Structures are given as structure tokens and as C-alpha cells.
Amino acid sequence: MQNKITRRDWLVGSSAVAGGLMLAGAAGAQDMSSMMNAGMPISKEDPIRFTNNENPYGINPKAKKAMIEAHDKAHMYQFSTRRNMEKIVADMENVPVECIASGAGSTEFLMAAGAICGFTGGNLVAPYPTYNAITRYAKRFGGTVTPVPVNEDLAVSLDDLRSAVTAETTAIYICNPNNPIPTIVEKTSLTAFCLEMSKKAMVIIDEAYFEYATDDAYGSMISLAKDNPNILVLRTASKIHAFASIRVGFAFGHPDTIKSIRRFSSMTASYPAMMGAIVSYQDPKYQKFIIDKNNESMEILYKMFEDLGRRYIKSNSNFTYFHAGHDAKVVYDKLLESGCMVGRPYQPFADWVRISTAKPEEMKYLVEVYKRDFG
Numbered sequence: 001m002q003n004k005i006t007r008r009d010w011l012v013g014s015s016a017v018a019g020g021l022m023l024a025g026a027a028g029a030q031d032m033s034s035m036m037n038a039g040m041p042i043s044k045e046d047p048i049r050f051t052n053n054e055n056p057y058g059i060n061p062k063a064k065k066a067m068i069e070a071h072d073k074a075h076m077y078q079f080s081t082r083r084n085m086e087k088i089v090a091d092m093e094n095v096p097v098e099c100i101a102s103g104a105g106s107t108e109f110l111m112a113a114g115a116i117c118g119f120t121g122g123n124l125v126a127p128y129p130t131y132n133a134i135t136r137y138a139k140r141f142g143g144t145v146t147p148v149p150v151n152e153d154l155a156v157s158l159d160d161l162r163s164a165v166t167a168e169t170t171a172i173y174i175c176n177p178n179n180p181i182p183t184i185v186e187k188t189s190l191t192a193f194c195l196e197m198s199k200k201a202m203v204i205i206d207e208a209y210f211e212y213a214t215d216d217a218y219g220s221m222i223s224l225a226k227d228n229p230n231i232l233v234l235r236t237a238s239k240i241h242a243f244a245s246i247r248v249g250f251a252f253g254h255p256d257t258i259k260s261i262r263r264f265s266s267m268t269a270s271y272p273a274m275m276g277a278i279v280s281y282q283d284p285k286y287q288k289f290i291i292d293k294n295n296e297s298m299e300i301l302y303k304m305f306e307d308l309g310r311r312y313i314k315s316n317s318n319f320t321y322f323h324a325g326h327d328a329k330v331v332y333d334k335l336l337e338s339g340c341m342v343g344r345p346y347q348p349f350a351d352w353v354r355i356s357t358a359k360p361e362e363m364k365y366l367v368e369v370y371k372r373d374f375g
Contacts, residue, residue, distance in 0.1 A: 042339035048362050050342045053179070053209075053319045055242035055290055056358045063241070063280040070275040078271040085274045089250055089281055098255040099226040104268040106208060106236040106249035110134040112264035113171060113204050113232060118143035122170030127156045129346050131179045131206065138171070149348075154313060154321070155183040158193045165200060172197055175206040176221075177213055180346045180354040182317035187219025194221055198230035205233045211240040211287060212294060213316040222252045229254040232261070239318060240290055241280045246270075248277045294318050297357035304367045308375055319343070319356040326374060328353050338369045 042048060082102055090097045103109060110133040117124050118141025126135055128147035135145045148164045151157045156178055177184050194203045205221045225231040233252040237243035248269050251261050298315055305312040305322055312322035324331045328345035331353050335342055343354030
């Protein structure tokens, strides 16, 4: 199959394409259509990516245009652009501009926070499994990490995190929604936890997927961070804005905390990246389109899980996690033979698989392949 079927064969034959483009509106339909990667063979060497939690539709066309135009001035330093971008995003979040820092993605802020923890020989408490960039950096710079297993529902347990904190703990990390398990921490409980534990350690909340979280129980912690020197909130443009390789991210916190973080980060977002972010962040229509398509794709997955009787996590992100009932590496390898790349195995859940959403028509192809191989 992988040697014969092409994206054009699959996509053109899918009625979901027309329906999806209609959601973008008549004016945007041509832009969306041009972004369809049709005609390329679906193969093990060139698979459809159901991994890495990327935006399958790519960068907002308006932002892409701004980035292309920005290259004409990219040979000159553009210090005011960073300040302008930070002011725009700060205003959106209703925080003073002194409470925000920008950089080349949120990873450099995770590195900075991990380094600060490690340099002091401190201990970092974090759920397990979770996004592990900060734990990796804390260890690299001399710190220790206490992994706290998720509970039976695969959700982050604030009580267990609280119990794991000791006198040596200097930082607590929570990815909310979590990754690779897209559960959320209820906002009232998380607010109380942040206020309580910030008296003992720095609390770092990673909100990389917050745009996708539509559950009423979800809430951002940015309003707490601006007034509390021991709470830091991180955001990224890599997900809904599709800046995965463009690199723009933000840290929100008390002015003193932001000053400290700036000393450890390079603030290296490029001029074209910042110009693109300025446009993308101010275009809610494109973000709504991505969220709507993500929800459509997620429902296709949910139906497959229900049809097959598989346990799965209701997602507040652009990926989900399900009990495949087979070794995750076996599932990965088998699906890749048909040009479907899903998430890598995550311990300790060896027979659970993370699937990132792609376009609805691509999700239907994945369902067809999965049911054939594992149904």
C-alpha cells in the first residue's frame, strides 16, 4: 500500500476536504487548499505525521507573508520589534510588559529554569510521565529530579506532588495540559496549589497547549505569575501557531523573576519570526479554524477507540493517548509501514500510544490502517 497510494489519491477522494475548506470561508479556501500536501507518496520514508503535536495546516498565510517580507530587513538589528511583540502579547494577557520575556521557543526558558535549579544543587519535582525538557536540564546542571507517577486515571495528582516536596526542592514543574497524556489540572485546585507551594519552591506551569483546552475546568495561571516571584508560566508559538521550527516562545512572571530568567536566556527569536508572531497572535480567525479542525480530527479518533473498545484519554490538546493493547513500539513500526508515523513509546505505559491530530482526511486514513492491522 505504501508504494501505491498517494496523498492526492487519498485526499481528492475524501469528501472531508471540501467540508474542511468550507469552514475556512470562501476567502480562505484557496489558502487552505494550497497548503494540502497532495501528490506526494504516502510511504515509510515520507509518512503522514501523527507525531510531535504539530499544526498540520502550517503557518497562518498572513504570518508567512509577513515573515517573507521581513527578510528584506533581516540584515539589521530590530530591537524594537521584540519590545513591540512582547507588548502585544502582554496586552492580550492583561499583564504589564515588565512581566513577559520572549525567546526562541519556550525551550530556552525551560533550560533557564532547569539550570537555575541545577546550579543550586536543588531538587525538581515533576509528574511522570511529562514533557521532560526541564528535567533533563536540571540534571545536566547538577540538580536532582523526583518523578511523581500520574494517578490511576493517568492525571497529574497535586496531592502526590505536594507530598514529594522536601526541604531540598527548589522547583516544581507542571505541564498543563500534560504531555504525552493530555489531561488537565482543574483550575481552582491548581490555583490553590501554586499559591501554597510557591512559598516553598518555584512553581513552573508549562501552558504549551492552552489554546486547545476548551474544558471549563481549565484555567491559565498567568494572572498569578505576574504578582508572585515564585510562579512562572511558559507559552509557545510552536503548536497552534505552527512555529515549531521558527521558534518563538514566552515566559510570564513577576518582574523580578523575568529579570532573572532573562539572564539565563538568549532572547534569540529572529526578526522574521517575531514579525510572523505579531501577525499570527492577532488573528483569532485562523486559530479558530485550527481548533475546529483539531476537534473534527479528534472525534474521528474517538469513534475508532469506541468502535474497538479501547480506553483513551479525552484530550484538551492536539493529541490523545490510548491503550493500544499492543507494545507501543510494535504499533509504531507496523503503522509506519503504511506511512503513518505515531508517537514513540513513553514509559511506564508500554502499551499506550500517543497520536497527534493531522487533517481529518488523514485521520480517516490512519483509522483505516489501524483497524486493518490491529482491529
